[in-house]
Amino acid sequence: MTMEEGAILIVGVGGVGCIWATQAHSRCQELSELLLIDADESSFEGASTANCLFLDAGGEGKGSAALPMMATHRLREGLDSVMPLIEKAEIMLILTGLGGGMGSGASSEIASVAKNRGCLVLSIAGLPFAEQPLRCSIANEAISSLDSNSHVCIRVSMERLAWQARQRKTDWITGSGWIEELIEGLVTTIAEVGTINLDLMDMRSIIEKPGNATLIVGTGTTEIPGSVVEMARNSPLSELEIQGAKGCLVQLEGGPDMTLSHLDQITDAFVSSMDPDCQVIMGARTSDDMVGRLRLVAVVSGLG
């Protein structure tokens, strides 16, 4: 049994959020739908398969002038046109950068609408650079509201992202590839949970463990599988430690050369520092373009 079409909805809110969502969706188009929300039409360029919600009450097409309340209001007004998409969705993945107007004002509003309709809501929110005090104060307010309207809200430090981007010599706004890899891994894991008809409630119960949650990604080669775990441990996108975690959804991806022993070795090592009663769902996936490489993606929850 496969999941219904439209069951997984990726939503980008605001400029940075739309970039992240578009890139993430391009890697798992067959498994998910894409919704982009912004007051700036240029955010919709390059996403031909997206459902776009353009929220420009004033007609200037240039953002919501850093006014989160305006963005919230505009979203409420424009919501009707995307309701069918939201109603089909069982899982919503919201991507946004906080600190501006649109992401800060509209992301928690869409999360709340979806959650109230019984949709499982996972949000990934970029937090501004520390040297942007006004943006930081807007973001702080927005994050608590997004957090309370999501089942899991993962904070991503844009500073950390920028640091990782420098290591990879890419632009931080494009999420340095991390966000895409995370979302792709999550979507395929979720779709797989749907496919093998593992009760979606199991996944919910993992994701909803009380405490903090974070997303993890680690990559490496089949030659040194241990390096995947090490990287996954050392580069969570938030500053949380995964020790003592109560829940874990983990997916290992590799090429046709990935073996069961890779899978055992890596997942065992990865969950070894977690709580002895940690509830774990594991998935594995192979694709031809991953020959020689391995990638671990995980949602870790119930963190102190």
Ligand SMILES: Nc1nc2c(ncn2[C@@H]2O[C@H](COP(=O)(O)OP(=O)(O)OP(=O)(O)O)[C@@H](O)[C@H]2O)c(=O)[nH]1
């Ligand atoms: N340093 C730096 N930070 C940026 C830049 N662009 C975006 N950000 C950060 O990303 C956050 C979100 O930005 P956007 O996604 O563009 O904001 P938005 O939601 O579209 O907001 P409005 O355009 O005001 O409606 C901001 O708070 C900044 O912290 C940039 O070029 N440089």
Ligand SMILES: [Mg+2]
């Ligand atoms: Mg903008």
